[in-house]
Amino acid sequence: MQAKDMSDPDYVAAVTDLLGLLAYGELAGYTRLTASAQLAPTLLQRAETCRMAVTEFKQYERLAARLTEIGRNPQQAMQPFVQVLDWFHTQTSPSDWWESLINIYVGDGIARDFYLEMSSFVDPETAGLIRSVFADRGQAEFVLTEVRSACELNPALSGRLALWARRMVGEALSQAQRVSAERDSLPQLLLGGDDGLDLEGVGKLFDRLTARHQARMAALGMAA
């Protein structure tokens, strides 16, 4: 795969997979966030969480619209990723409000960082869409305020949530590995072509993702 334009059928297939993964990620994220909102201790926090969920649905719609624009059926493009993402959400189903906040902060944080990295390997129009969809939505501030004040009142919570965050990362890595093994087109986006990553490049990508994750955990006062 050399060209990053729509005249190359291999590239179109790869970008269809990427957009399908991202679109279903947002649709499933919307559903998860709406369910998590039910765990909120107050109506204000519940409404705020629903507002974040609705934003995810809007981003799903933009990604689906891009698929339609390049002549692909959004539902067909999402289908290969339904099982793996649903499994991820089942494995990381929060048992309380605080775990659900860690899901938003840690899980969505890593996913967003990774998708923004992927945007360097696609055509400018798709890249612009991905950067806009996964721009910082200010969700982190909401979570930081909530979790920090709860951990001050209850220091034992901090240890439990740090463990939960580790579980999120482990599941995310394990599912990412499954996706890349099953859909060869996606690692090829990163590794193929003249600007593809070599082994060192992949290592550096993981270093950047790790550094950002550690910074997020440090902001919570937790070790990664």
Place this chain on the structure above:
Amino acid sequence: MQAKDMSDPDYVAAVTDLLGLLAYGELAGYTRLTASAQLAPTLLQRAETCRMAVTEFKQYERLAARLTEIGRNPQQAMQPFVQVLDWFHTQTSPSDWWESLINIYVGDGIARDFYLEMSSFVDPETAGLIRSVFADRGQAEFVLTEVRSACELNPALSGRLALWARRMVGEALSQAQRVSAERDSLPQLLLGGDDGLDLEGVGKLFDRLTARHQARMAALGMAA
């Protein structure tokens, strides 16, 4: 209660209750619809249902904004209705996609008709908002198409769904009765003041709601 304007504290209390009920109704409806979307047989139907849910959230936001505008806290205004509406949704939790469609069509249909009736008893600005929020959203067409074609393929489904619709109506009536017993301000909106309903007026209101419900059921090919 004579005046229908914001200089009358009794009227403000009543309209706060009404807007609180409607706002929580939309917020809870959003949550229910998003959960129902998970029952959809295809991603297309699921996305369509989520889109309807997101519309309910937007309507919740408009009702909450109106509460803020009249100097009331939306969360406080919604609080008295949380338990009764959550109970309603628990009692009418659909076990499959078809039941969830009947919830949308029958439950939301009756609620919308009732709220539009209520709009005749409030100040023009609140009335305009309620009429706009509960304007026909075209959800009925989606449900009609889905349910009709499913019942053609499986005639036994029709009888089951007609029973389910009856259960929805029974629960709705029972919860409406609870709300009006607990929050005296709401029946007073309908019954108090110079333009309040008398016994005959209440009877006619129920006749109109019944006729519209029967028309909806007839459109499904079912008896009410």
